[in-house]
Amino acid sequence: MIAQQIINAISLGGVYALLALGLAIVFSIIGLINFAHGELMTATGYALLGSLLMGVPFPLAVIVAICCGGLAAMAMERVAFRPMRGASVTSLLLTSFAVSSLLKVLFQNGVSARPQTILMPDWMTSAVTIGDITLRVGPAISIAISLLALLGLELFLRRTVMGTAMRAASEDFAVVRLMGIPANRVIATAFFISGIFAALAALLWIANRASVDPLMGFTPVLKAFIAAVIGGLGSLPGAVVGGFLLGVTEVLLQAVLPPELAPYRDAIVLSAVILVLLIRPQGLIPARRVQRS
Amino acid sequence: MTGRKTLLGIGTVVAMIGFNTAAQAEEILIGVATAQTGGLAPFDQPSLKGFEMAIEELNAKGGLGGKYTAKLLIKDTRTDMAQTATVAQELVDAGVKIMITPCDADSTIAASQITAPLSIPTLTFCGTAPILTVAVPEHAYGTYPADNLAATAVADFALSEGKKTAYLLISPDAAYTANLPEYFAKVFEAKGGKIVGRGSFTMGQPDFSAEVTNIRGLAEKPDMIMTGAYEPDFPAFLQQLRAAGVDTPVYGADALGTPTIRDLGKLVDGVVYTASGYAEPGSKLASFDEAFTKYAGHAPESTYEVNGYEIGLILDEAVRVADSDDSAAISAAIKGLDHFEGITGEITYAGTTGMPARALALMRYENGEAKHIATLTPDAADVPAP
Known part of the structure; x- marks a missing residue:
């Protein structure tokens, strides 16, 4: 039972890490906390649902959904955030809230207000028994995908020109532009990656929840924001650490708190966040350049 | 001139019609x-x-x-x-x-x-x-x-089926999710049933694995789980419960009678809920x-x-x-x-x-279809106070 709880904890932590990383990549480049990040998850969910309903085989539907997440993020940047380029952090933040609200209403009135059921293939929700321990396949897949995605991002940032440009941009965007790297391409790539990460998180989220609904993006983006803040806003390793820490804390508290204290779980988690920030105001692993103006 | 007169005439007629309608109805x-x-x-x-x-x-x-x-x-x-x-x-x-x-x-x-x-x-x-x-x-x-009425009907039905122990999954976030299971517990215990545990969740929480693992680890296995969770939390809970190999039947009330829940197919088999009626x-x-x-x-x-x-x-x-x-x-x-x-x-x-006082239909999902299993009018004396 303890082994299972630990796997549950790491699995949720992985999903939070993916989400926080998506937020952090965009923040590190343009200083925007994209609160419409959750709606990228919703869009991915509907893309998966639509593909499955049209009879697309499951693996292909997953690929379509992931691409949709990335493209939706790029479209979001092009339509809503590019015209706001150079605006203050507050204006960008408010724009992202507006995009989020608009998309929620569009999903609700355009698709359905009611959650739509998406059932993952049986093997994804099955369990294997090793000795005394029954391990669920879902959390294991979730951990594997999170780790692969993190590894992929690390390779991209270290080994490619665009990756290097993005790392440089997160430290000093002005200098990167002086070097002749087109700003639009760096920013679009950042959004594309953040969309892909949102899409991966969405698939794991949906596999766990069996449905997609217009408002499903709200909780994940909030968790991702908390994780990114604990880790240090704009710091990619920080986002990963923050995500895992938040997920693990949530699950373990849920597992050990007596029922009468369980409703206070979120309050306890958020108190711990305040404590972390009191001790390390810039987060656990602060970004090299803390705040863009 | 003629055009203007015609317009005037139409205007008067429209005004009169409007006046007449207002006066009649x-x-x-x-x-x-x-x-x-x-x-x-x-x-x-x-x-x-x-x-x-x-x-x-x-x-x-x-x-x-x-x-x-x-x-x-x-x-x-x-x-x-x-x-x-x-x-x-x-x-x-x-x-x-x-x-x-x-x-x-x-x-x-x-x-x-x-x-x-x-x-x-x-x-x-x-x-x-x-x-x-x-x-x-x-x-x-x-x-x-009302929830207390529905909970009484579910408790009466569960007892009539021979269920003796129940686990409650509660969320303090809404009156429905907080009180429905507790109303059930009052009736269930008053009539000889036993509550073997209570779990709590936050509405919208992504992950029920900790609750599910706790249910798996209960010393006394419950005959049923009673919850006020509804979509999108209910599918998440049920999916994770079944994935963990727990096949304890889950009971709820009216919020489970929706197409989203029905579309869960065989996952939702055996789930009992209440409805205000049944289309015989x-x-x-x-x-x-x-x-x-x-x-x-x-x-x-x-x-x-x-x-x-x-x-x-x-x-x-x-x-x-x-x-x-x-x-x-x-x-x-x-x-x-x-x-x-x-x-x-x-x-x-x-x-x-x-x-209102009214009869309740009890329904059960079987093979992805909602099947009517009973229609009950709980005894007013059994219904817990709000």
Whole structure:
């Protein structure tokens, strides 16, 4: 039972890490906390649902959904955030809230207000028994995908020109532009990656929840924001650490708190966040350049 | 010149027609302050569709009580409590005589704070918390079977099936998710059942693995799990429960009777829930379903549509009894309704706090279909106090 709880904890932590990383990549480049990040998850969910309903085989539907997440993020940047380029952090933040609200209403009135059921293939929700321990396949897949995605991002940032440009941009965007790297391409790539990460998180989220609904993006983006803040806003390793820490804390508290204290779980988690920030105001692993103006 | 005269003539005729209509039919304004967007939309949207259908039909027959043409003023509350109060105030200012509120106790209570002092009868679409009509001194009415009634029916049924132990999954976040399992526990324990554990969740939480692992680890395996969780939490919980290899049957109430839950297919097999009615072939509800399909272009998703429709019938009857469009008189007439024949069965407000006494259908999902298993009218003495 303890082994299972630990796997549950790491699995949720992985999903939070993916989400926080998506937020952090965009923040590190343009200083925007994209609160419409959750709606990228919703869009991915509907893309998966639509593909499955049209009879697309499951693996292909997953690929379509992931691409949709990335493209939706790029479209979001092009339509809503590019015209706001150079605006203050507050204006960008408010724009992202507006995009989020608009998309929620569009999903609700355009698709359905009611959650739509998406059932993952049986093997994804099955369990294997090793000795005394029954391990669920879902959390294991979730951990594997999170780790692969993190590894992929690390390779991209270290080994490619665009990756290097993005790392440089997160430290000093002005200098990167002086070097002749087109700003639009760096920013679009950042959004594309953040969309892909949102899409991966969405698939794991949906596999766990069996449905997609217009408002499903709200909780994940909030968790991702908390994780990114604990880790240090704009710091990619920080986002990963923050995500895992938040997920693990949530699950373990849920597992050990007596029922009468369980409703206070979120309050306890958020108190711990305040404590972390009191001790390390810039987060656990602060970004090299803390705040863009 | 001629053109201008003709226009003048048409104008006069139009004015006269307008004047005549106003003089012939009396109009009654009904405020509909419900959530057409946000978290309550899946419940309020179908309810509104049913209600609109009833009002259209009644207007074609001369209006409420055969006399007052009903005009709906519909405003979206966006599942927001403050917005509900604002909208309710706007509608009251517009002169509504009757108010319809969202499928939720909290926002209904908020709206009732504005309507009650003016004696405007306020009916929630499908809010089921029995506290709803107690929190407001007067003029607030539920229409759907109340949670304490539903919980009693579920407990009676579970005991009759031989269930002896139950686990409760509770969320303190809403009246429904917090109280339904506890009402169940009161009846279940009073009649000899035993609660072997309680788990708690936050609405919208992504992961139920910790709760599920706790349930797996219970020293005494429960015969059933009772919960007020609904979509999208319920599918998440059930999916993770079954994935962990726990096959304990899960019981709930009206919020599980939706297409989203039904579409879970074999995952949802064995889940028991309550509904305000069951469309037996040849029944009134079956013909309603048919008429609704013709009206809306799709079959009803749940019993929320017929409940919305029944609110129209309740208002029609109340206005007929009151023989007036006066809010206080209509409210008094609703309060006196006794064994009123609706579509799903008899509805009684006389002698209640405002939550109707009515029969409940118990349903069970089998092979992805909702099957009717029993219709119960719980003994009033067994129903726990709100």
